Amino acid sequence: MVDIHLEGVGHSYDGGRSWALRPMTRTWRSARAYALLGPSGCGKTTLLNIMSGLLRPTVGRIYFGDREVTTMPTAARNIAQVFQFPVLYEGMSVYDNLAFPLRNRRYPKAEVDRRVRTVARLLGLDDQLHRRSRRLDAGRQQIVSLGRGLVRSDVAAVLLDEPLTVVDPALKWTLRSKLKEIHRDTGHTLVYVTHDQTEALTFADEVVVLKDGAVVQSGEPTELFLSPAHEFVGHFIGSPGMNMIPAEVTGGVVRVGDTTVGRAVGVDGDLPAGPARIGVRPEFVRIPAAPAAPGLPARVTGVDRMGAYHLVRADVDGHPLVAKVDTGSWYAPGSLEYFHFAPDRAFLFRDAVRCGVLAAAGEAERP
Incomplete structure (x- = not known):
């Protein structure tokens, strides 16, 4: 686990005529849980994909600790990423899907079993381990996909792009609590993209609020609620928002x-x-x-x-x-x-x- 530092990082999809992500310099501290909060189109996923290596920024540099990774592919960055919709091997069992990232990196068999069963217990998958993934509903598949991202103990960061979108609303509160529990257990750096203020405020140590490709305020959930530094933060956080x-x-x-x-x-x-x-x-x-x-x-x-x-x-x-x-x-x-x-x-x-x-x-x- 290392700090992730962005130095003047920005991105344009149209050759610089407009910015999907305005150039920013920011450090994401190791072992903290962050939420990227904002409306659709504000730059959250663009920022996450730049950090993961799926997207190369138009300008700026990215560092994992002292190592520059700007041009490195995702596989070389040692991160785990969970997407909005399930990404699984549908022919495999739930157990084998969870074990795959560990086996691929030659973890000892006993450690694979321990990690799989720990994550399965925390995510309520104990009784699903031997079922084929294709037989699960979309929400349960996404929980397995979430487990795949969390099962490794050696990643630099876990990046989550609205991972609870397809999960039954009744399970969301429980899963957010479980994510915090797993975060305490593993000490991973977590960066969680959401447009849902409840998810952001209940999950994160620090919430980063974006609007039109720029950060308008970041801080602890209580700080953003009690002392908004920008009208948008006052409006976007709270139900109803600020007068x-x-x-x-x-x-x-x-x-x-x-x-x-x-x-x-x-x-x-x-x-x-x-x-x-x-x-x-x-x-x-x-x-x-x-x-x-x-x-x-x-x-x-x-x-x-x-x-x-x-x-x-x-x-x-x-x-x-x-x-x-x-x-x-x-x-x-x-x-x-x-x-x-x-x-x-x-x-x-x-x-x-x-x-x-x-x-x-x-x-x-x-x-």
């Missing part, structure tokens, strides 16, 4: 329409006057029954009953605002309510990038 409300900054005061909602505390000092957007997650929007201070007036447009909580939907000068409240609350559509934002959880954005935090009136500490 975005147009505001105006004047003399350090933040107003939405005619209502003062707090003070602007810039990331790099005082925030210059001008338009901004307030980003606040529904989890941090409050509707006090008897607010101690004036809040942001908004007209309730509806209430979604989600079982464990309610989502109160409202309108602020034509812009939507959502609050996540407990089930004991009741708000009538059409009523005027006053919304408050939790301290240190409402951020200010300009040009889609976080530029400050919305502090309560009178507060002036920097974020």
Whole structure:
């Protein structure tokens, strides 16, 4: 296991007229579990295939530890890759499919058996080992394919390209937990491509969010949820995503329409006057029954009953605002309510990038 370092790596499929993956420099640390998260077409699979050797980058260099591998084929990189759909020898048994990567590298017979049975147990394949792979349903075949990628203990990294797409939804949560367990057991570097925020946030030590071929933010799941550095991260992570409300900054005061909602505390000092957007997650929007201070007036447009909580939907000068409240609350559509934002959880954005935090009136500490 080694660090994987990308130095100015980028890729274009049309001769440089546009970038599927914008040039980036980044290090993937050994033994960590990463998730590449973003919508279809953002560059996730392109990046994974460059790391595996299936695709040679248009620009830049790739290093596994101190060894440059930019021009090396996949077989020479000592990685395992699991694809979106099953890749198996259908005439072989499940046991033989799992054992194949080990036998091909002349592992001792006892070690082959130990590794196969360990991975089979973790993935719930114990009772399937002697079945022919072609007799399994697509979801179970994909689990075997996943096991083939995880069975080796000596790989530089395991790269997974949306490996749970064809797996029954009821099994996905269990398999994500099993992947984490296998990661703890083997210490592999795992890079997991997904467009599913739940998969990314529950699986990874670090989530790397991509948009339009570029990384917009990376960090631990909690960091991305609580402190998004880009509007896209606030929107893409969370269900529902972050509220975005147009505001105006004047003399350090933040107003939405005619209502003062707090003070602007810039990331790099005082925030210059001008338009901004307030980003606040529904989890941090409050509707006090008897607010101690004036809040942001908004007209309730509806209430979604989600079982464990309610989502109160409202309108602020034509812009939507959502609050996540407990089930004991009741708000009538059409009523005027006053919304408050939790301290240190409402951020200010300009040009889609976080530029400050919305502090309560009178507060002036920097974020």
